[in-house]
Amino acid sequence: MSAAGSVLDLSLPQLALALLLVGVVIMISVRQELGIGRDLVVGSLRAIVQLYLVGLILAVVFHAARWYWVLLILAVMTAVAAQAATSRLAKPIPGARGIAALALTVSTAVTLAYVIGVIVQVRPWYDPQYIIPIAGMILGSAMTSAALAGDRLQGDLRVRADEVEARLALGFSGREAVQPMARAALRAAMIPTVNGMMTVGLVQLPGMMTGQILAGSSPLLAIKYQLVVVFMQAAATALASLLFVRLAAGRYLTPAHQLCRHLL
Amino acid sequence: MAAPPPPRDPLFEVEHLSLAYAGSRGQPPTPILKDVSVGVERGGALVLVGPSGSGKSTLLRCLNRLAEPTSGRVRFDGRDVRSLDPRELRRRAALVMQTPVLFEGSVRDNLRVRPAGTPGDFSDASLAAAVVEVGLDAGLLDRDAATLSGGEKQRVTIARALLRDPQALLLDEPTSALDPPNAALVVETVSRLRELRRLTIVAVTHQTDLVRRLGGGLLYLVRGEVVTYERADGAVTDARLLAFLAGEHASPATGRP
Numbered sequence: 001m002s003a004a005g006s007v008l009d010l011s012l013p014q015l016a017l018a019l020l021l022v023g024v025v026i027m028i029s030v031r032q033e034l035g036i037g038r039d040l041v042v043g044s045l046r047a048i049v050q051l052y053l054v055g056l057i058l059a060v061v062f063h064a065a066r067w068y069w070v071l072l073i074l075a076v077m078t079a080v081a082a083q084a085a086t087s088r089l090a091k092p093i094p095g096a097r098g099i100a101a102l103a104l105t106v107s108t109a110v111t112l113a114y115v116i117g118v119i120v121q122v123r124p125w126y127d128p129q130y131i132i133p134i135a136g137m138i139l140g141s142a143m144t145s146a147a148l149a150g151d152r153l154q155g156d157l158r159v160r161a162d163e164v165e166a167r168l169a170l171g172f173s174g175r176e177a178v179q180p181m182a183r184a185a186l187r188a189a190m191i192p193t194v195n196g197m198m199t200v201g202l203v204q205l206p207g208m209m210t211g212q213i214l215a216g217s218s219p220l221l222a223i224k225y226q227l228v229v230v231f232m233q234a235a236a237t238a239l240a241s242l243l244f245v246r247l248a249a250g251r252y253l254t255p256a257h258q259l260c261r262h263l264l
Numbered sequence: 265m266a267a268p269p270p271p272r273d274p275l276f277e278v279e280h281l282s283l284a285y286a287g288s289r290g291q292p293p294t295p296i297l298k299d300v301s302v303g304v305e306r307g308g309a310l311v312l313v314g315p316s317g318s319g320k321s322t323l324l325r326c327l328n329r330l331a332e333p334t335s336g337r338v339r340f341d342g343r344d345v346r347s348l349d350p351r352e353l354r355r356r357a358a359l360v361m362q363t364p365v366l367f368e369g370s371v372r373d374n375l376r377v378r379p380a381g382t383p384g385d386f387s388d389a390s391l392a393a394a395v396v397e398v399g400l401d402a403g404l405l406d407r408d409a410a411t412l413s414g415g416e417k418q419r420v421t422i423a424r425a426l427l428r429d430p431q432a433l434l435l436d437e438p439t440s441a442l443d444p445p446n447a448a449l450v451v452e453t454v455s456r457l458r459e460l461r462r463l464t465i466v467a468v469t470h471q472t473d474l475v476r477r478l479g480g481g482l483l484y485l486v487r488g489e490v491v492t493y494e495r496a497d498g499a500v501t502d503a504r505l506l507a508f509l510a511g512e513h514a515s516p517a518t519g520r521p
Contacts, residue, residue, distance in 0.1 A: 165330055166365035169358065170424070171351040172379050257350045258330055262285040262294075 067126040107239035141233040142240035149189035149241040174253035189241035268493040271305040281336035309480030358425030364417040415446025435467035
């Protein structure tokens, strides 16, 4: 485990003080009649339980440091991310969860292998201290971009179905006919990442850099890691949204170059 | 029911066509077309009428295979459409939609939109001729397509179809998004083209004017089923069809309700 000599430990009463911050939010919700008080309470409880459990599991995995435990954790993380990426679609894309799982697995595996194996050169590769937080950050970006891409693709195909059919009627293939919508979805998925790169460090310090500095790293070491993180997240975003859009668009097309309007 | 007689030299043959979309989550399938059979003579016309949701547009889309029937068969020029490349079929049976779809760019760009390898003459002279053929001014070629009126747009989409030298035009309510004068111009264009080019025409329309001008067969669909088939050039005799057409005639400008 990492040396963190300079970190101040938090006692349980101190943590309880943090809950008062949620109390402020609940008070605002009640006063302003936002109707999200119950969600806030549930959300806070979930955060406590989820993070505590994750902390326990990670402590065990870190201690054991076996590659199969690490892979199992990564698989669970990917499954949850695939579920989350597709759960808020306006109308379900057929087979969306499987598509998301595939897109997230491939994009994360490729990016992770490069970062762990080539850039940081972690030995052994499954050292949980590195691979789990890095995989988490990659998955997080991939998940968000796949969700954005899916939402935009579906909305565009529905609104622009006539345009797709017009192209098909002109003799274009299914793939060619949905190309403008696929491109728009990819752009929508990648814009937050590009914007994030523009303002990184200026508007807020990224979470990982903040964590490293809090844990006692020098800011100059922290930014080196943060740069790797920014670039790997960009790669994961592009790969995940490209794969997701390709596969999801295919669900609305048939081999006979037809648009399945009834699925939109 | 009055089954349409088989044409002598059919371009389209629709045989016992049914189409249903799979129901989602335990719902029964939604039937759209039920056992529809009809033929269209080469160079002839067929008009599909019926209340909204009767499956007219879906039937039209089965002809160029934008929609896939659940059972039954469509033949084009004697061949099962499933044995043709759909992209080739759609060039030969060109679809004109209710709301004209024009892409970003000039009218010229729009007329030239095509997949690589599309046969046909897309030279400037040919584009100008196509624009004139649909009753527009050749000077329109350099206009931004977005600035055209609805009627102009619809005629540009017809010109775009003509440049592919189709054998048939499939018209999906080509006039219902237009005001009466523009609708009349489109009706005029379509009937003129039909005579000039010996085009086979299948049209979904509420426009009694277009029904009369096209002549040919008149197929009345309700909830996906053929209620009756008549020759539109003769006197319409079926009381239900007469009532339907009369109802539509009373409000000619209404589109899809």
